[in-house]
Amino acid sequence: MPELEDVSYSFDECVAAVRDYYAFLAKMYMDESEIVDPPEGGWPSIVNAKPETLEGFGKTPEVLKLLAHLPYVREASDGHDVNSLPQARFAAWHEIFDWVNRDQREIGACKEMTEGCFRPFEVPHAVGLSRVDRWETTLILDTELGIIHYGGCPGPIRHNPSQEPILDDFYDYADEEDEADWHEAEWRADAPAFTIPAFFELLKDQFRELKFVPIGRRTVTDVYVTHIHPSMEGLIPMVQDIYRQHGWPDLDRYRKDECIAAVQKAIREKYPSEPCD
Template identity: 50%
Template sequence: MPSLSEISYNRDECISAVREYYNFLVGMYLDEAEVVEPPPGGWPSITTATMAPLGKTDEVVSLLRHLPYIREKNDDMYNVQTAAWCYFTNWEADASLLIRDSSCVESVKISTESASLYEILPPHVVSITKSPRDWTTLLIDTELGIGLWYECPGEVRDWPLREKVLEDPYDYEEDEEQAEWRGECGAWSIPDFFEVLKDQFRELKFVPKSPRAVVDVYISEGVAFPDMIEMLQGIYREHGWPDMEKYRKKDCLKAVQKALKERYPRLADSDWVEEE
């Protein structure tokens, strides 16, 4: 397992990891048009001035200014989930919201950092997700150079394919409150952090049930409808997943919707339209 002394933060490496993660999702289920790249020089709405109400460091602002994002819709129902039960935060949209109404800062922090963490996260840690009911909160620490999954399922925290950070937070955090929330996280170097997320899809622990919705084996449908999860896993494997050279994305997503409508109509995406 790598120690923190062997890990360092690199902004370009982090941006590349996010971009590669989106490319991976496009290969599996995501519509490529949902990914938006920053203009040269970064997103104009994301500046130290506009982001000041959030209390984040200049490095966090610089990172967010240059990240690609997923298009944000007016209704969460139509937003695209980029991990199980959560959306990756479109900080360009949130920055624009703060420009229009700075009183929204608390709601932005709660929706991204969770009700449990928004008052205690340090300025150099930023959330990259929004999640209903605080189900999935993913964070980037721009000082330590690690990605953190808050309240990470035990099966993932001990994920055998990637080496997690060696140190116990209580060994390097003097503030007990800070050590406590970090102790609830799975922690990896930033490149490995995104590989852990990809692994959840590769192993079909995260299972897309449409081009915009992802369920998992850990909570909700994975517990309440295990047969549905097994059905979806089987469909993906029948269509070549996870071998990207054999995987037939369009046919697979069509088969997923057909099976859901036949066996679990309440859980099908009623608005999904097959691409021509």
């Protein structure tokens, strides 16, 4: 397993990993039109953000550079957000900065909804990738260490990951006399960490194995759901079978449009109360 001393952050590698992940999702279930790429100079809302916004954000130039050049999934105007992983979506930072620049949101609240319980540590070189205002999944990308922490990681993934996690014990780097430092180490130790490329491969592996299961072009569930309403029993195995019947995970054989249509038809017939957009 990799150790922190063997890992380094690469801007180009990080952007490529995110772009490749979105391309993978588009091949499986997501509409390509939902994914937007930055203009050549970066997202204007971030590059030209107000000084007071940047001061309140409190992140390093490297974090800002990264956010300004990442592709994003659009924020849904109809309220039906596109999931990039089960019951969760990635933060569209270009839109978040636009809201803040127009005084529609406070930057502190935006940090809260993307960093969750990691927010109080005020780490300038780390940033939240996911929206955690309604869900437990907290993805913290650290540009100094070159890793992503998977907060809220399902137990089966944590205990048997398809990609190698970071070996280090984060308590080893904490100052026992500094309570805040110790609490940060506690959070990091509880959230498995991976190199940035390995993290996105881990997520793709879950989709390949149909442990993460799209039930439409926007909605993703998973096999790790612990509380399933009796009326929903059998839904996930049914959808998994439909994907396999349409060639998944062999991308040379997989028929995306036919598959998604078949999934939606089956859900509407057998589970009419379940959203399958």
